[in-house]
Amino acid sequence: MDRIASIEALTRKALWLSNWMIHHANHIRPNVDGVKVGGHQASSASMAAIMAALYFGVLKPEDRVAVKPHAGPVFHAIQYIFGKQSLEKLQNFRAFGGAQSYPSRTKDTDDVDISTGSVGLGVAFTAFASLIQDYVRAKPWADTSRPEGRMVALVGDAELDEGNVYECLLEGWKHGLRNTWWIIDYNRQSLDGVVREGLYDRIEAIFRAFDWNVVTIKYGALQRAAFAEPGGEKLKAWIDAAPNAIYSALMFRGGAAWRERLSDEIGDQGAVSALLARRSDAELAELMANLGGHCVPSLLEQFEAAGSDKPTVFIAYTVKGWATPLAGHKDNHAGQMTGAQIDQLRQAMNVREGHEWERLEGLADPAAIERFLAGVPFNTAETRRHTAPPVATIGPQFVGTGATSTQTAFGKILDSIAKTDSDLARRIVTTSPDVTVSTNLGTWVNRRNLYANREMVDVFQKEAIPSAQKWRFTPEGQHLELGIAEMNLFLALGAAGLSHSLFGERLLPIGTLYDPFISRGLDALNYACYQDARFLLVATPSGVSLAGEGGAHQSIASPLIGMAQDGLASFEPAFADELAVIMDWAFDYMQRSGDARPDLADWPRDVTGGSVYLRLSTRSIEQVPREVDKALTDGIIRGAYWLKPPTPECEAVIAYQGVLASEAIAAAGALGGDRRNVAVLAVTSADRLNAGWHAAQRARLHGDHAARSHIEMLLADIPYRAGLITAIDAHPATLGWLGSVLGHRTITLGVEHFGQTGTVNDLYAHFGIDAAAIEHAGRSLMGGRQ
Ligand SMILES: Cc1ncc(C[n+]2csc(CCOP(=O)(O)OP(=O)(O)O)c2C)c(N)n1
């Protein structure tokens, strides 16, 4: 059996198993709650041949693939054929513990390279993965003996509606993108219906504009042979002119309908009538379905001809629902075959009843296929997922005790790291969407340079024009300068944050942006976390504390995003020494992968690690001169410590997070004087405090009655009658829950409405978060006693 015949046979297997998997999940497995299970038979069928040609023919172990989310079943079927996916997981497709609905590198066990789900993101991720591959390989410390991989996206045509695809094309062009393949499943259908006519021309023009190779795989081998027959050119002209909707509708209706339509429109033209007459209805339907994207020899030919490393888009014409009764129907996106239809497909695939799950059931020569599979290049590597040893941290970098802002301190801490000759400094890569200088990365960049795939001098420096920024671009540079698109920032952080796994080289990525613009890239941030990428996100400035910048730049919700985002530990330090401690911890936390660390046990995620988000500010505040001992370090990392501890007579507690430290301290002074005890709780991470509290609650519910979280232990120091005032330059709900930990009466201060320009004092007074407002709230809780 030759290679092409083997891959064609395996295409049919992948088609069958993917459709059967979905059918089983929806119609055979008991449905206990009546909620639709779902799965996409037509979208899977559309890609079966493309994926078979890639996985069984063209891909190498070093390639990395993002599979269109709704073709997940084909991916799982192929892995099953390789022997890398269990029957049990397939039978539990979309069930608890089973194969995931959409390929997931964290939840699936069968070698998913790049998760997908939110359309467009997996596509763009491949471009950033390729940039990161180049970045890493340009470094003197990299092991370049490993072969370079291609980053491949299998793209639904409607994914091209997503703006982030174009944002990444532009960025890729700027950085000299290489080794990237996007294979578009051009079935001209989306979820709701058939796409607009003429889309092909737009797509082609766009990719050419960005200097990509464009390879169109329009006709299958059968069609090309028919075009060569007398009258064939008429048939080709008809296919080329056919509106998408007509083609789809006829695909659905089948051979007789094709004959009727073609006979009506071109059938009186002599040779072409004979061409049609030579074929049965079934053969005619097969011919018209033989678009390039379903033709294994055509696909292999084009993939194998693409020799250069220039980014290449393949536009593969396909039919949604190919080779199934769903083919071409405009409502087929979530449509599924009936029992009778799946039975018909089973028979057409030569699969015996009761043998539906067997790997090679129905194939003419299973032994030959096994031999073929054993030699498939993609299947030869033992493991395709790498690891990299952790990079040692170097301890907190304290940068003085003069009044400062956390943003300024961040720049100094990074500069202090940049000065060291350490692995940590070498493995850090910084990136920013056009806010490098305004987020204080400038000094780091001056020392460590910008990354480019070739040397470029700083023209301003060469022309002797004085500037604080020395922008030298070099392959060894450690800053990846991005355009303004925040989606790109998070995609880049996602790719860099998986470098250890994708490319076997550890990176410690740091991305900076303005805090409010996290929302602009939120889905890509969520996506990066979902893939378990590891990075440090530094968001600054934040809140109304940036005053004069006005409402459009003032973030309100970001601490709540930080709390709710899985995989992201968020902090909002007030003081430079806290920031130094948190950054040092973050570099370790980003590299954890499951080794037990019992000393940090109050948040389960501490064991596995994750990414870290720092919400910083440009507002300078007085620092607290102090020794940062172990207890203080622990408190900072756990999320809170007593800045002014309570006494047994404590009447009120002011709990603040971030830059309102100064207001909280002033209010505590005014409220307490030397007569009563007003304690101040410095919260560095509402997120970790809250997660620890939840973890302790769960532990107690599961029988560990002694479990206590950090916040419970801290608040146990204050009498029950004491009042609690929380204050934050953000939404008050961030800290509002503190009152429910032990039931203290609580007033929550914060910002709930868009701000406006003004001085810090104006805005703090306006929103009631200044020292006077905190004091006022405190008095009301202390029962009006003066
Ligand atoms: C960001 C996002 N929006 C919406 C969806 C829901 N959705 C899933 S697939 C799809 C249509 C995809 O069409 P296409 O890419 O052409 O794939 P096909 O099924 O035709 O192969 C939509 C809207 C999603 N997954 N992600």
Ligand SMILES: [Mg+2]
């Ligand atoms: Mg489509």
